[in-house]
Amino acid sequence: MEEQSTSPSPAKNFVDVQNEAIHVLQTIFDPEIPVNIYELGLIYEVNVSNDLNIEIIMSLTSPFCPAAQSMPEEIKQKLGAIEGVKEVTVTVTFDPPWSQDLMSESAKLQLGFL
Numbered sequence: 001m002e003e004q005s006t007s008p009s010p011a012k013n014f015v016d017v018q019n020e021a022i023h024v025l026q027t028i029f030d031p032e033i034p035v036n037i038y039e040l041g042l043i044y045e046v047n048v049s050n051d052l053n054i055e056i057i058m059s060l061t062s063p064f065c066p067a068a069q070s071m072p073e074e075i076k077q078k079l080g081a082i083e084g085v086k087e088v089t090v091t092v093t094f095d096p097p098w099s100q101d102l103m104s105e106s107a108k109l110q111l112g113f114l
Contacts, residue, residue, distance in 0.1 A: 012084045014048040021046050021054055024078050031067050035110055037075075041102025044093070053087040054079050059098040068092070 012020075025038040025046070037043060037058070045057040056075055060068055072090040079088045100113060108114045 012052065014050055014052060017052050017054065017082060017085060018046055018048040020082050021048065021056075021079050024082065025056075025075070028071070028074055028078065030061065030065075030071070032065075033061070033111070035103075035107045037071070039104045039107040039110075041104065041107070042098060051086060052084045054082075054085055054089070056088070056090045058090065058092055059094055059096075060092060061098055063094060 022038060025043055026036045028037050029035065030037055030040060030042070033040060040061070042060065043056065043058050045055070047055040047057075049055075056079070058072075058075075060071070065071075072092060075090050076088045079085060100108070103111075103113070105114065
């Protein structure tokens, strides 16, 4: 019979947090398109510092997207809940502008573009 360890689990490193952040981003959906924002190609960068601060650089399908205010806040809230994360910043950019070319093959298939 194995003994159960009472020591805390090892601290997460930035790679663990980056992988978990990507997983969390895959649970957030654009309200008008039934595909998650990661597969849609709206997430340009997921940067995690050694201090476990997360920086997201993202775009929207359009500057007039109705989720322009709510989506970055949802991202901050959900990524901020990851164990060990200290701060989350979300920067929305339109350079380069989002296009269907940024979507994953899976998203294109799901939306009937393939």
